[in-house]
Every structure is written in structure tokens, then in C-alpha cells.
Amino acid sequence: xxxxxxxxxxxxxxxxxxxxxxxxxxxxxxxxxxxRATGVAVMDAGADPLDEDxxxxxxxxxxLDAIDETRIRxxxxxxxxxxxxxxxxxxxxxxxxxxAFASRPGGAVLDGxxxxxxxxxxxxxxxxxxxxxxxxxxxxxxxxxAKGQTISFEDMLAQTLERDARDTQRADSxxxxxxxxVLLDTSSLSIDAAVAAxxxxxxxxxxx
Ligand code: C5P
Numbered sequence: 001x002x003x004x005x006x007x008x009x010x011x012x013x014x015x016x017x018x019x020x021x022x023x024x025x026x027x028x029x030x031x032x033x034x035x036r037a038t039g040v041a042v043m044d045a046g047a048d049p050l051d052e053d054x055x056x057x058x059x060x061x062x063x064l065d066a067i068d069e070t071r072i073r074x075x076x077x078x079x080x081x082x083x084x085x086x087x088x089x090x091x092x093x094x095x096x097x098x099x100a101f102a103s104r105p106g107g108a109v110l111d112g113x114x115x116x117x118x119x120x121x122x123x124x125x126x127x128x129x130x131x132x133x134x135x136x137x138x139x140x141x142x143x144x145x146a147k148g149q150t151i152s153f154e155d156m157l158a159q160t161l162e163r164d165a166r167d168t169q170r171a172d173s174x175x176x177x178x179x180x181x182v183l184l185d186t187s188s189l190s191i192d193a194a195v196a197a198x199x200x201x202x203x204x205x206x207x208x
Pocket of ligand 1: 009010031032033035036078081082083085086111112113114115163167
């Protein structure tokens with residue numbers, strides 16, 4: 001069973017994907033971490049995130065086991081990720097890795113922006129998680145504050161809108177719900193309620 005979970009920043013897609021993987025006992029890949037790690041590697045190399053040669057090289061030499069979870073979780077890494085993610089050669093470099101993960105025996109849950117549309121267009125279950133932009137910005141802002149990172153709410157909201165715009169307007173694999181995705185709006189849902197709603201969607205869609 002392949003479950004594709006897409007949606008914008010702080011929509012709840014990561015939490016939902018993780019919970020689904022646990023519930024069904026299958027593997028989970030947070031594909032955003034690949035773009036974040038690529039962005040951080042480009043920065044470490046002192047290159048411009050918009051330099052496609054440098055970004056592609058970083059994506060191709062990515063070591064999944066060596067991703068530094070702390071470094072990739074900053075607001076800055078998220079912004080740089082959305083810049084490298086807009087480049088077709090970076091997306092191509094990460095495509096096979098994601099498809100190989102999805103085809104592992106037993107199935108997998110992948111979350112990202114283009115899982116249902118590009119990476120796993122034949123996934124039997126596709127969920128597109130959304131929430132109001134201000135609510136999403138506030139969630140991410142609280143998460144970063146709790147980790148001791150200082151960013152104002154206004155800056156977080158501006159970054160949220162900037163990343164939404166870049167992700168939806170890029171030419172290659174823009175963020176959008178697949179035609180056969182089920183929409184799940186988490187704006188007024190608790191985490192438990194959102195996970196329960198996602199499980200219900202899977203139960204209704206999973207192959208017999
Ligand atoms: O999900 P997360 O916020 O970690 O993703 C960081 C960035 O990586 C996104 O803003 C998006 O530009 C990019 N991304 C993508 N396609 C994916 C996953 C993430 O373009 N499947």
C-alpha cells in the first residue's frame with residue numbers, strides 16, 4: 001500500500017504521514033527533508049541555491065543516513081529548500097530515490113508536495129492536507145520558538161506565503177492536489193482528530 005500525503009508547510013501532513021505509517025506498520029519518508037538537506041549542502045559548499053549545477057550535485061550526493069535533523073529544521077533551511085526544489089535537475093536527481101523508497105515491499109507513506117501528482121501518481125491513497133495560512137504560520141512559529149529559534153510571527157507568516165507562492169508557481173512539479181486526492185483541512189482539528197480523519201480516508205480508499 002502506498003499512501004501519498006501532500007500539502008503546504010505546517011498543514012499537518014508530516015504528523016499525519018508519520019502517524020499513518022505507525023498505524024499501518026509501514027515505512028515513512030519525509031521528502032521535504034531531501035530538499036532541505038540538499039539546500040543545507042549547497043550552503044555548506046558556499047554555493048548559491050539558485051546555481052543549478054551546484055544544487056544538482058548536492059542532490060546527487062545526498063546520503064540519507066547522514067542527514068543532520070537539527071540543521072535541516074530551521075526556517076532558513078526551509079526557505080533554501082524551496083529554492084533548490086524549484087530546479088528541474090534537482091527534482092530529477094531525487095525522483096528515483098523517492099520512487100525506490102515507495103516501492104519497498106509492504107508499502108510506504110511519503111509526504112511532500114508532488115507525491116500524488118509526480119512521484120507516485122498510481123498510489124491508491126492520496127491525501128492533500130491544507131490549513132489556513134495564518135494558522136499554519138502560527139503552528140510553525142510555535143514549533144521553532146519551542147526549539148529556541150527566534151523569528152517573529154510576522155516574518156514566519158511572510159516566509160509561509162513566500163514558500164507557498166514558490167511551491168505552487170514553479171514550472172516543474174508545482175504543489176497541487178492530484179485529481180484523485182482527498183482534501184483534509186486541519187485548520188480547526190486537533191492532531192488526534194486530524195489523524196483519525198486521515199485513517200478514515202485510508203480505510204475508504206485502500207485496496208481490498
Ligand atoms: O515539507 P518541508 O517544509 O520540509 O519542505 C521544504 C521544501 O521542500 C518545500 O517548501 C518545497 O519547496 C520542497 N519540497 C518539494 N517537493 C516535495 C517536498 C518538499 O518541492 N515533495
